[in-house]
Amino acid sequence: MKIFIxxxxxxxxxxxxxxxxxxxxxxxxxxxxNQHILTQEWTQLKQTLTHSGVEVEVVPFPPILDGDxxxxxxxxxxxxxxxxxxxxxxxxxxxxxxxKERQAEVEVVKGYLSxxxxxxxxxxxxxSECYMEGGELYYCPLEKILFAGESRNSKKGNELTADxxxxxxxxxxxxxxxxxxxxxxxxxxxxxxxxxxIVCMELMEAESAKRLKDFCQQQIIELLTxxxxxxxxxxxxxxxxxxxxxPLPGMLIGCAPFKNxxxxxxxxxxxxxxxxxxxxxxxxxxxSVHCLTxxx
Numbered sequence: 001m002k003i004f005i006x007x008x009x010x011x012x013x014x015x016x017x018x019x020x021x022x023x024x025x026x027x028x029x030x031x032x033x034n035q036h037i038l039t040q041e042w043t044q045l046k047q048t049l050t051h052s053g054v055e056v057e058v059v060p061f062p063p064i065l066d067g068d069x070x071x072x073x074x075x076x077x078x079x080x081x082x083x084x085x086x087x088x089x090x091x092x093x094x095x096x097x098x099x100k101e102r103q104a105e106v107e108v109v110k111g112y113l114s115x116x117x118x119x120x121x122x123x124x125x126x127x128s129e130c131y132m133e134g135g136e137l138y139y140c141p142l143e144k145i146l147f148a149g150e151s152r153n154s155k156k157g158n159e160l161t162a163d164x165x166x167x168x169x170x171x172x173x174x175x176x177x178x179x180x181x182x183x184x185x186x187x188x189x190x191x192x193x194x195x196x197x198i199v200c201m202e203l204m205e206a207e208s209a210k211r212l213k214d215f216c217q218q219q220i221i222e223l224l225t226x227x228x229x230x231x232x233x234x235x236x237x238x239x240x241x242x243x244x245x246x247p248l249p250g251m252l253i254g255c256a257p258f259k260n261x262x263x264x265x266x267x268x269x270x271x272x273x274x275x276x277x278x279x280x281x282x283x284x285x286x287x288s289v290h291c292l293t294x295x296x
Contacts, residue, residue, distance in 0.1 A: 001088060002055045003246070004294045006080050008042055009066040018285055019074050021099065023151065023178040026238055026286035038281040045292060048277040052251055062108045074101035078282075079291040081181075082133040083109040086296055087165040088141045095133045096124040098152055102133075116296065122164040124157060132157035135179035135291055138186050138247070140194045144168040149180030173212060174205040181244050181290040182232035187224075187272055190250035195270045196222040198243055198263060200231035222270070224263045230256070232286075241279075244288035255279040255288045 012035050020029035049056045065077050076082070083105055086092040094110055097103050113121055124130050136149035136158075146167045148158040151174070162170040177183040183203045187196035197216055201209050216223040226243050233239030242256035253275045258264055267274050279288050 001248075002057055002296050003049050004057050004059050004080055004296060005042075005046060005049070005292055006059045006078050007061045008039065008078065009061045010063075011066055013038060013078060014285065021178070021286075024286045025178075025236070026232065026283060028284075031284050033281040033284055041277070041279050041281060045277050045279065045289070048253060048275060049293070052248060052253065052275065054248060059112060065105065065108065074099065075105050076102065076285060076287075077105050077108070079135070079285075079287045080109075080294045081287075081291045082135050084113065084294065085132075085134045085137045085139060085161060085165065086294075087139055087144070087167070088295060089166075090118055091120050091122065091165050092296070093122045093124070093132065093161045093164045096126075096131050096157060097133055098131050113296075119296070124160055127156065129154055130156045130160065132161050133179075134294065135181050135287075137161070137180065138184070138290075139165065139167070140186055140188070142192050143194050145194065146170050147180065147184065147186065148172050149177070149184075150174050151176075151178050151180070171211065171215060173199075173208040175200075175208065176203040176205075177232045178286065179291075182241065182286070183243060185243050185245040185252070185254075185290070186247050187252055187267065187270065188247045188249050189270050189272065192249040194219075194221060195272070196224055196266055198224045198226060198245075198258075200226050200228055200243060202228050203231060203234070222266050224260070224266050226258060226260060226263065230258060230260075238283070241283050241288040244290045246289045246293050251275060253277065253289050255283070 017030035131154045136153040138147040175183045183200045189195040228234040229239045230242040240256040245254040251273045
């Protein structure tokens with residue numbers, strides 16, 4: 001497995017202040033990230049990934065998305081997760097954003113992925129009922145299970161993506177988060193098998209919460225729960241994004257510790273190491289470890 005992150009842009013990331021996305025409570029228009037801390041956190045993330053034992057590739061930030069008109073930006077290429085999803089078996093599906101100004105990122109990454117050998121790239125149709133972005137998805141390759149949110153993704157987008165990835169099961173989890181990875185993460189044991197799910201049940205819709213409980217019970221997968229303040233947050237208070245993790249075999253990389261001792265005990269029982277790399281400045285744009293990384 002190879003993990004991708006992008007380099008930071010040459011211009012300051014959101015150097016003129018963040019925009020405001022209607023469904024993203026983390027973003028407050030005009031917020032200026034601390035660029036010094038941002039750079040330190042990016043460097044530590046890269047080091048953490050390298051030390052995890054996986055191959056890390058830094059994708060150059062595209063100059064075409066790093067111009068002097070940054071005051072008008074609404075793209076966010078550093079959140080490389082959003083741009084595509086892969087089954088780690090030669091199939092990749094490019095995103096189709098509801099936020100039209102982010103779609104230019106997909107054209108850029110399409111060229112980058114096209115250079116990869118033995119990779120089949122799929123594109124979703126230009127359909128008003130078909131949307132998908134990677135922050136709404138977690139793919140478990142051994143089980144061929146795709147967990148998918150339906151906040152920014154649409155039903156049709158999720159179903160077509162699942163077909164392209166040749167999944168055995170699509171599990172749709174509707175939540176109050178703008179992305180599924182703001183409220184949920186799977187956990188993989190040392191063999192890469194799905195062994196647990198960590199979720200904020202308070203931010204899940206009732207039907208989806210039941211769907212997840214039933215799935216975990218049937219598959220004998222441990223279900224571990226977090227409070228909203230370890231997810232995206234609630235009542236206008238931004239959470240720690242601790243649940244926004246990159247699951248690797250035997251390792252879960254996140255940005256903050258879990259307060260619930262049951263989660264820490266559960267990870268330990270499954271032989272999973274919880275590695276923390278702070279990402280306070282990226283959280284201001286609504287993203288963390290899962291958002292900044294992608295696989296191929």
